[in-house]
Amino acid sequence: MMTDLILVLVVLTNLKLLGSSRLGSSIRVVAAQGVMLGLLPILVHVHELSLHFAALAAGTVALKGVVFPWLLFRALREAEVTREVEPYVGYITSILIGLAALATSFWLGGRLPVSTGEPASLLVPSALFSIFVGLFLIVARKRAVNQVLGFLVMENGIYTFGVGVVAELPFLVELGVLLDAFVAVFVMGIAIYHINREFDHIEVNRLDQLKG
Template identity: 45%
Template sequence: METYIEASVILLLLTDIALFGTSRLYTCITIAAVQGVLLGLIALFANAETFIPRIIVIASIGIVIKAFVFPYLLKRTIRQAGVQREIQPFIGYLSSLVVSLVLFGVSIWFSAKLPLALGAGRSMIIPAAIMTMFTGLFLIVARRKALTQCIGYIVCENGMYLFGMVAVGEIPALVELGILLDAVAAVTVMGVAMYHINREFDHIDTDRLSSLKG
């Protein structure tokens, strides 16, 4: 099982780095969906020995929502808004890749400082979780489109989920479902909001919302 967990964690990290270097919104959504699947798999692998139905259920719900519901909602928004890719981000893609490596180093350093006891094959989970959160925050900060920021939010949530999984051990099902519900609500609201921003302004660039200040 350790090998599978490790492989999933490494794949998760690679998806993070891919998010730093991708400009196409469709690809970003797909990557975020893949992350959702990977998280569900990690949760399943981590509890493979002790067969707890509750965990399987939550993981499955997570996979369904993150891999199918969110992408569906977001892709629909893209179609409505008619945007394909992030043009002129605040931080260029080459520099973003460099930033991603720096953040990766930082998250490894952070995790080394955190006093957490982890089993074999799980030493990379904490850095991966922190890195995923960083990725989400970076997307929110460094990109222009509301949609990318929404993806950033989802990714950030992914990181927290992973962190919670190892740091707290068993999250009460209610809390976990609550977070998921939160994310669903957020994505829906943002979808609606973006639809309206787009209808009013013919674009979804959030930085130009400052013109509303009057």
């Protein structure tokens, strides 16, 4: 029940990201999504709670809920960009595409032969949906900050998948994934700053030629 609630909230935050026009609110939504997903392993494995899951949850919440938003807000502030998202695909179209993707994810999730436990019937579809939304945000938005957010949402999807499908993912592997995400966001934050300093903007559609 609680897992379902969290997963439905994750689906709603994804839709909100598709319709959101502000970079700041997008960053906050991704942070909220990260916190909710951080709590997910505790709820899924509520009967076999161990230090392992507690540590993983604490690490995820701290990283995705505090460190990433802080880094991204800092990048936003230093790059001094306007706060509009600037989409290639309009917000309403994005939401409609998102709904189609959600339906596809549920259809696909029902057919994938992965063994999930009884309470996890929503896990696979919402994981697929997060991965799709992440990809879509990377492709359909101009701002470099949005690419980082799309990457994070995609990572959240893979993480959801991991929580549901693999009961006992080795602790080290999960830590490694978290560390990868951290490094990626860190590097992208610096990259955004440098792109901005070189080109006076962070719009990726204008980065198709090198500055001589």
